[in-house]
Each structure stands twice: as structure tokens, then as C-alpha cells.
Amino acid sequence: MRIVLFGPPGSGKGTQAATLKDRLAVPHISTGDLLRAAVKAGTPLGQKVKSVMEAGQLVSDDLVLDLLEDRVAQDDARAGFILDGYPRNLAQANALDAMLERIGQPLDMALLLEVPHELIVERLAGRAAAEGRKDDDPETVRARLKVYAEQTAPVADFYRQRRQLSEVDGTGTVDEVQARLMGAIGAGDSVTAA
Template structure:
């Protein structure tokens, strides 16, 4: 199956959970900038230390760092027939960069999927996750700041993809299996 898609949605909407499920069902790699960042933080790399400076205060990692990582990852053989990007693009400038990367590779994006979720539910989810996973940076003020950053910088991406006729919105609230089925149904007309 060929599927090249971007997964959008506010922090805590369930993108990570759904990305891995969708990637498995579609037979494409899930490419998460968050996972790449966390691996570098855990590994104590120079990039990890830079990333942690930003994420600890709820800020986004600079575009040039993120763009280079995505460019390299999409050029790998397992992404030739498809991919699911989770956490990229995060702003309109990154949409243009992704367009350039895909043009260089001779590929097109099939669809952008936005998982929607109520902000208060997202805050509760993320606070619960922080407690379970011991994420010290996921305090309520930081989570609310991330949601504000999302609304200002990332949400406008949905408008760009909507103008191109590539956007599909799916409610991210409910049981995990229900959300997965909603997503697969919404994607069906867009992937080969």
C-alpha cells in the first residue's frame, strides 16, 4: 500500500498512539520527530541537550534542526513507498520545506489528517500521562503553553492543507480502537 500522510493535532490528542496503529495497518513507517528528540535527550547527545532546553519550557525545536532530521529520514529506503509523519510539519514554513523535500524525492503527499480534541480533555490526558510516565516537564502551565503554541503556529497548517483539498478531520475522543477505525475510514479514499 502506498500512503504518504501527515498527522496533525494538539499535544495530547492521541497522535502518537494512533500514528503507530495507522502505520502498522497501512504498512508504512511512522516517523515521529518527538521520538527522535526523546531518543537524543535520553542518549544525552548534543542535539538532545539542545532539544531539552526548548521542550522543558514548552517551546518548539528550531526548524533547521527538525527539517534536517526529516529530510534525512524521508530519504531512507523504508519511506520510499509511504510514510506517516507525526509531529511534522509544525508550522507553515515547515509545510514549504516538506513540499521541497517531497519534490526532491519525486513524491506527493496523499493526505493530512487532523485529530481534534477538546483542550480541557487534552490537559487532563497529558497530566495523567505525565504522572504515569514521570515526565517532569509536563506540568499544567507547560501543557497549556504548548496548546497555545499549537494554536498559533501549528493549527494554521490545517488551513493550508484544507485549501489544497488534502485535509481530513477526525474526532480523537473516545476509545482508542474507535478512533483508529474512524481514522482508517477517513483515510480510505486518500490512500492506494
């Protein structure tokens, strides 16, 4: 099963992906983790990423896509994968779709975790207090949610038009959300899980 898992910051994507990967026996692929691993490994792509990051620039979509292509070509991803943190905008969604089609591993579905924004602000304020994370204070979270609404939320329509989108209620306990995600995966294309 080849899945994109997305939703607003603080919706629980990382938590859910970590459990889903075990239940589906496929790797959880986070673009942030890929970038850090490539730099650490010193691969040719990693060297490029390192020079871009050291210059204080954002890693280009093309470079991230090259890293993703290398990663999904590995043996453990042949049966599928869960992408977390990518695509973040329509250009990335189109590029990802084209790359996966080209390599014969088309996406099966996109899972959108839906959580009310005020609940996200509340969740992340708790995390900020517990972990001292400055990027989780309410003002910063609201700014991140605005960027998400402008850039990433339209990705849902991209997958909806392809009949690959399942919208999943991301509120409740980790186990409740996990059960909804598993129901969406088992139910097939274009099903809304409540």
C-alpha cells in the same frame, strides 16, 4: 501512503501513529526520534544536531528538513510514511511540501486529530499523575495548547487549501479513533471523518 498526522499535544498522535504504521506497512517518522537517532549514530548530520543541542539551542528547520529528507529516502519509506511532530508551523509546512515535491514523494494527505482542549487537559493530568511528568500538569498543558493554537493550528488551513486535509474526531477509545482514521485514509482527499 504519505501522511502527516497532527493535532494538539495529548490528542493521541503517537498512539495512533504506532498502530497506523503497522496497518499501512509504512514507517512512523517522529522528528524527535530522528534527532536522537542521528546523534546516537554519529552521522555527519547527527554531529551537527549534537553540537546544536549541546549548546542548548533549538535545531534549525533546515537541519530537521535535511534529516527528514534522508529518512524518507530510505527503502522502507519508499511506499510511504507517517510524519508525526512535523510540520509545527507554516514555514515548516511550506518547506516540507517543497522538499517532498522535489524528491518525487508528494504528501497524500494530512490527518488532523481534533480533541477538545479541556479533554486534553484532563487526559494529560491523568498521565502526569501516573508517570510523574511535569510537562503534563494542567497549567503547562494549557500553555502548550496556546502555542499549538498560535503556531500549529494554522497548518490545517495550509493542507485544507491543498485539499489534503481530513479532520478526524480524536475522542473515544483508541480503537474508535483508529477506525475513524482508517476511514479517512480510505475515503480519499478532503473528506471529514466524523
